[in-house]
Amino acid sequence: MRLAFMGTPDFAVPALRALYDAGHEIVAVYSQPPRRAGRGKKLSPSPVQQLAENLELLVRTPVSLKDEDEQTAFAALDLDAAIVAAYGLILPQAILDAPQMGCLNIHGSLLPRWRGAAPVQRAILAGDTETGITIMQMEAGLDTGPMLLKATTSIDHKTAGELTEELAGTGADLMIQYLTAPAKHPPEPQDDALATYAKKVDKQEARLDFNGSAEQVERQIRAYNPNPGAFFEYQDNRYRILKVVVSDTQGPSSTILDDRLLIGCETGSIQPELIQKAGKPAMALKSFLNGTKIPAGTILQ
Incomplete structure (x- = not known):
């Protein structure tokens, strides 16, 4: 498929690698702009940008996607789908609508439980016994879109770091599985009455x-x-x-x-x-x- 990939932290890296290794045509990688880090406060590209550059893929790092020129450039990519994993920027409706299959998100929880920015941490704090990955169709609401595919894992006594690493690999595998046969996985609406919110960690x-x-x-x-x-x-x-x-x-x-x-x-x-x-x-x-x-x-x- 002709894809764009949109992600920033380590969590998103396995998915980009898996899509590349599976032979999908990744025409652009979007990531948040480099940030200053370390003692020297030097600009440091995100883990996703580093991998994309190593793979010699086109990288775009807009501050926002609300600009009309950015939206026009995105639409011009003529995508089958955009794959999103912890990108960190709001996707306006024009971006969501541009790809033929829309934007597909790799979310680190069993939706509708733990919509939001910190699903792994909130699941551990709440004492949940299990969590997982949901592949979902993105829409304007916060993680409210139809669910396409799920996988469950036990939390046990894992740290957030260990669990995030595990879910990152699961999410990559699940997205490849979905893209191989989308018709086998019809969308399932979320039950909003069961939704919980995973606010960002302060x-x-x-x-x-x-x-x-x-x-x-x-x-x-x-x-x-x-x-x-x-x-x-x-x-x-x-x-x-x-x-x-x-x-x-x-x-x-x-x-x-x-x-x-x-x-x-x-x-x-x-x-x-x-x-x-x-x-x-x-x-x-x-x-x-x-x-x-x-x-x-x-x-x-």
């Missing part, structure tokens, strides 16, 4: 709240790993907890209960296994405690 959400159950805290740690990283503060230093074990030991919430950094929650407690001081590499708890002492009885912020 960095301050990642401050650990020990006033819930230990299970809730553990989910918070997994949901914000690797970004933005669940944290607490002690003596003006920030500490990210990357992995924990849940314990039945009970004690005052937000309080260090022993010399092994056992932290009390409203019910139960958590024992960090992997922790990272700001500006330092992540460490196993034993190595961390060799250099940092947070005494029992300390109340964390």
